[in-house]
Every structure is written in structure tokens, then in C-alpha cells.
Amino acid sequence: MLKVKSGDTEKLGLLYERYKKRLFGFFYQMNHNVDLSEDLVQNVFIKILKYKHNYSDESKFLAWIFQIARNVSYDNYNKSKKEQNNINLTDVAYKIDNKNNAEQTIASNEDLSTLKIAMQKLTYEESEILILSKFKELKYKEIGEIIGCSEGSARIRAHRALNELKVIFFKLEKR
Amino acid sequence: MDIIEYKELMMDYVAGKLNIEKKIEFEYFINAHSECLKEVNGLKLVWESMDSNSNSPEPRPEMDTQFYTFLNSETPKETTKKPSIFEHVKSLFINIIFNPNTGRLAYGIVILAIGVFIGNKLDFDAFNGAQNTETQIAEIQKVRSQLVLALLEQPSANKRLQAVNEVNELKEVEEIVINALFTTLNNDVNTNVRLATIESLSNFVYLPSVREGLVQSIIKQNSPLVQIALADLMVGIDEKRSITPFRKLLKKEEINSAAKQKIEQSIQSLL
Numbered sequence: 164m165l166k167v168k169s170g171d172t173e174k175l176g177l178l179y180e181r182y183k184k185r186l187f188g189f190f191y192q193m194n195h196n197v198d199l200s201e202d203l204v205q206n207v208f209i210k211i212l213k214y215k216h217n218y219s220d221e222s223k224f225l226a227w228i229f230q231i232a233r234n235v236s237y238d239n240y241n242k243s244k245k246e247q248n249n250i251n252l253t254d255v256a257y258k259i260d261n262k263n264n265a266e267q268t269i270a271s272n273e274d275l276s277t278l279k280i281a282m283q284k285l286t287y288e289e290s291e292i293l294i295l296s297k298f299k300e301l302k303y304k305e306i307g308e309i310i311g312c313s314e315g316s317a318r319i320r321a322h323r324a325l326n327e328l329k330v331i332f333f334k335l336e337k338r
Numbered sequence: 339m340d341i342i343e344y345k346e347l348m349m350d351y352v353a354g355k356l357n358i359e360k361k362i363e364f365e366y367f368i369n370a371h372s373e374c375l376k377e378v379n380g381l382k383l384v385w386e387s388m389d390s391n392s393n394s395p396e397p398r399p400e401m402d403t404q405f406y407t408f409l410n411s412e413t414p415k416e417t418t419k420k421p422s423i424f425e426h427v428k429s430l431f432i433n434i435i436f437n438p439n440t441g442r443l444a445y446g447i448v449i450l451a452i453g454v455f456i457g458n459k460l461d462f463d464a465f466n467g468a469q470n471t472e473t474q475i476a477e478i479q480k481v482r483s484q485l486v487l488a489l490l491e492q493p494s495a496n497k498r499l500q501a502v503n504e505v506n507e508l509k510e511v512e513e514i515v516i517n518a519l520f521t522t523l524n525n526d527v528n529t530n531v532r533l534a535t536i537e538s539l540s541n542f543v544y545l546p547s548v549r550e551g552l553v554q555s556i557i558k559q560n561s562p563l564v565q566i567a568l569a570d571l572m573v574g575i576d577e578k579r580s581i582t583p584f585r586k587l588l589k590k591e592e593i594n595s596a597a598k599q600k601i602e603q604s605i606q607s608l609l
Contacts, residue, residue: 172412173541179405180543180575183397191394201401208405212412278387296353297388303349321349329384 164224168215178228179208185298186232192294193236206235226305229295233309240287281331289324296321339367344374352378352385406544410509451481479508483515490518495528502531505538516542520551529561536567543575556583562594569597569604578608 166174186207190200210231218227282290295306307317339347344367350356351364368375454477482504489501505511505519516539523535542548552571559565565587572580584601587593593601 172409175409175412176406176544177540177574179409181573183401183405184576187397187401188394197395197398201397201404204397204401205404205408209408276387278384282388293388296349299353299355302355315346318346318349322345325349325352325381325384328388329380332384332387333380 164211164215164218164227167211168218172212175208175212178211178224182225182228186228189229189232189294189298190236192297193290194239199239203232203235203239207232210235223305223308225300226308229298229301229305229309233291233295236291237287277335278328278332281328281335284331285324285328288320289327292317292321293324293328339363344368344371348378348381352381402544451478451485454478454481475509479510482508483512486515487518490522495531498522498526498528498531499534502534502538506541511542511545513547516545516548516551520555523551523555524558529563532559532561532564533567536564536571540571540574543571549575549577549579553577553579553583556580557586559587560592562597565594565597566600569600573604573607576608581605581608 164178167178183204186204187200190203191197194200194203207228211228214231218224282293285293292306292310295301295309296303301309302314303317303321304314306321307314310317310320312320344364347356347360347364351361356364368378455474486501486504486508489497489504492498492501502519502522505515508515519535519539523532523539526532526535536552539548539552543552552568556565556568556572559568568580569584572584584605588598588601
């Protein structure tokens with residue numbers, strides 16, 4: 164990354180090869196859309212070039228790149244939320260036929276596991292911290308850096324999110 | 339351990355991020371407190387179910403194409419401060435013409451490059467400026483590829499090093515150049531040349547043939563420096579196919595201890 168920062172832009176290719184799968188996995192877990200996740204990976208690397216001057220050799224690169232990925236994902240989430248708020252009745256009729264509609268997907272896909280349904284009932288922030296906690300290379304110190312809180316707070320949020328998931332999961336299982 | 343520490347460590351335990359010592363201490367505590375054991379087991383069950391539900395598909399090759407198109411479009415903007423094509427060809431000409439060890443072929447190619455360049459200069463008014471520059475770049479690239487092939491055949495290590503460094507200036511690389519680079523990587527007697535070859539090939543790791551060639555080259559390397567450079571590159575591009583040849587390399591008795599340590603670390607990173 165330091166080489167990219169000093170102007171050797173071609174070295175971005177090495178970073179891409181190293182992190183593309185992890186970033187794609189993160190986005191895909193968040194939105195379950197292959198096309199969108201691929202676009203978001205691309206956006207991360209565009210932002211890396213744009214903000215390369217903010218990177219310092221003391222930063223842990225994995226935490227830094229996930230910080231960017233998190234912002235990219237959150238911007239996209241806000242954008243799609245805004246779009247959903249702006250839809251009129253005609254759009255609703257259209258959306259019912261649209262395979263990307265989250266609720267419709269839940270209702271129609273019989274193969275969707277209970278846990279997947281439970282995950283979709285979590286808030287955006289709860290899903291995000293659980294997905295980040297799944298990365299073995301990320302300790303809670305780094306997760307705190309990514310989401311902008313202390314290590315302890317990241318741990319508590321992850322615990323609460325997992326607890327919430329457990330409650331929803333067992334409720335769904337009892338039905 | 340008390341209840342506060344239990345709460346602090348719970349998520350790390352569930353996520354498998356505790357070290358052995360802490361893990362044993364934690365398990366001892368929860369086995370002694372049935373409520374805690376129940377809570378942890380519930381969370382662990384959900385956490386482990388998440389693993390089986392988190393299978394993401396692989397990103398498609400289109401994503402790579404899109405990225406490298408973007409990267410190619412960004413690279414010239416970053417390199418505008420580099421010397422002009424004319425200055426570069428001139429420096430190449432001076433460098434080669436005044437070196438008594440240079441072969442005839444290299445002379446011929448440089449003269450051809452000058453011919454192409456002068457031809458284009460004379461014809462300049464007939465073309466639109468931007469189109470002309472593009473044509474010039476394409477022609478220079480072609481000449482540069484020929485120059486690389488010619489210089490790689492030279493007996494002087496400096497010339498071969500120059501050839502390998504020339505590859506870094508190529509935007510697109512022909513298969514014949516890639517093959518010549520792998521011949522150099524696997525057979526050149528000079529370690530510096532082989533190291534520079536790895537650096538040059540790292541610019542083209544988006545080509546499956548280059549990745550495959552690099553993996554196959556691992557077992558052929560005897561120099562610890564080259565082995566370490568390859569280990570770094572394989573981790574850099576997350577090439578898991580390199581694990582098997584690296585393990586074979588580790589079994590060799592004559593392996594250098596620093597290289598051995600580096601390879602072991604790299605295998606761990608790749609797993």
C-alpha cells in the first residue's frame with residue numbers, strides 16, 4: 164500500500180488480488196447480490212486511490228480497507244433505503260415482481276434457512292458487526308477501528324447482536 | 339476469572355479467537371457455572387450455524403476485467419511526470435550504442451526504433467495529434483517487446499537486467515515475452531536477474547498463465563532470495579496452489595533457514 168501511496172499505482176493490482184475475495188464475501192453477506200457486490204468491490208479500490216494519502220504505515224491495512232468497505236456498503240444501504248422511501252404505488256406493484264426485494268425473497272424462497280431469515284431480521288448494524296466478527300484476521304480492536312468505537316464497545320455490540328440473532332432464531336424454530 | 343472477565347472474553351471464545359491458555363481458563367469457568375455454560379452453548383450454536391450459511395459465491399471474472407480496465411485508465415494519470423517517449427528511446431539508444439558488449443541485434447532494433455520514430459515525426463502533420471501519439475505508443479511498445487527479447491539473449495547480466503526492467507514499461511505483454519521471462523526465471527545464472535524477473539512478472543499476475551508459471555517455478559529455485567521473493571508474491575496474490583510446491587521445497591535438506599522460516603509463514607498466511 165505504501166508503494167501505491169508513493170505513486171506506484173500498478174501495485175494496486177496486488178492488493179486487489181489479495182483482498183478481492185474477502186471484500187466480495189463481506190459485501191455479499193451484507194446484500195446477497197452478486198452484481199452489486201462486484202460493483203462495491205470496485206468502488207473500494209477507487210476510494211483507495213482517492214484517499215491513499217490518508218494511509219500511514221502505522222495503520223493495519225486490513226482494518227483500513229474494511230473501514231473503506233464499510234463506508235461503501237453503508238452509503239449503498241442509505242441510497243437503497245432512500246430509493247425505497249421514495250417509491251410510489253406503481254413502484255410497489257413493480258417491486259412485488261422484482262426478485263431483489265428482500266421481503267419477497269424471504270417469503271418465496273422455501274430453501275432459505277431459518278438462520279438466514281433470522282439474519283435478515285437483524286438491523287443493518289447488527290448484521291455488519293457479526294459479519295466482521297466472522298473474519299478470523301480481525302480482532303475486536305480492529306473491528307472497533309472499522310466501526311468507530313472502542314475495542315470493548317465492539318465486543319459488547321457483537322455480543323448483543325449475536326444474542327438478538329439467537330432470540331430471533333429460536334423464536335422462528337418454535338413456529 | 340470473574341463474571342466481568344467472562345463477559346469480556348465470551349465473544350472471543352465463541353469466535354474461536356482465544357489463545358489456548360485463556361480458552362482453558364474460560365472453559366473451566368463455564369463448566370463451573372451452569373447458567374454461563376447454557377448461555378455460551380446457545381450463542382455457539384447460532385455462531386456455528388452462521389458458518390454453514392455464510393457460503394458466498396466466488397466473484398466472477400468480469401469483476402477482474404472491470405478492475406484492470408479501471409487500473410489501466412488510472413495508471414497513465416499517475417505517470418505523467420515520467421520522461422517522454424522520445425527521451426526514453428534516446429536514453430535507450432545512448433545506453434546501448436556506447437556499450438561495447440551489445441550484440442548486433444540490439445543495434446538493429448534501436449535503429450529500427452529510431453526509424454519508426456523519425457517516420458512518424460515526418461508524417462506528423464498528416465495525423466490528428468492524439469491519434470498520432472497513440473500510434474507512436476503502440477509502435478514503441480512493439481519495438482520495446484523486440485528489444486526485451488533481444489536483450490534477454492545477451493551474455494551480460496546487466497543487459498538481461500535491463501531487458502527485464504524494460505518489461506515494466508510494457509502496458510500489454512505478448513505471450514512470447516512472458517515465455518522468455520519464465521525461461522529467464524527458471525534458468526538464469528544471475529540471482530539479481532531472477533529477482534528482477536519476479537518483480538516484472540508481478541505486473542501481469544492477472545493473467546492465469548503467469549500465475550501458473552510462477553507456481554511451477556517455485557520448486558526450480560535454489561536461491562533463498564528468490565524463494566523469499568516468490569513466497570512474498572504468492573501471499574500478495576493469495577495463490578493457494580503455491581502451498582504444495584512450497585511444502586516440497588521445505589523438504590529439501592539444503593534449504594536456507596531464513597527462507598525456510600519465510601516459506602512456513604507464507605504457507606500459514608495462505609491457509
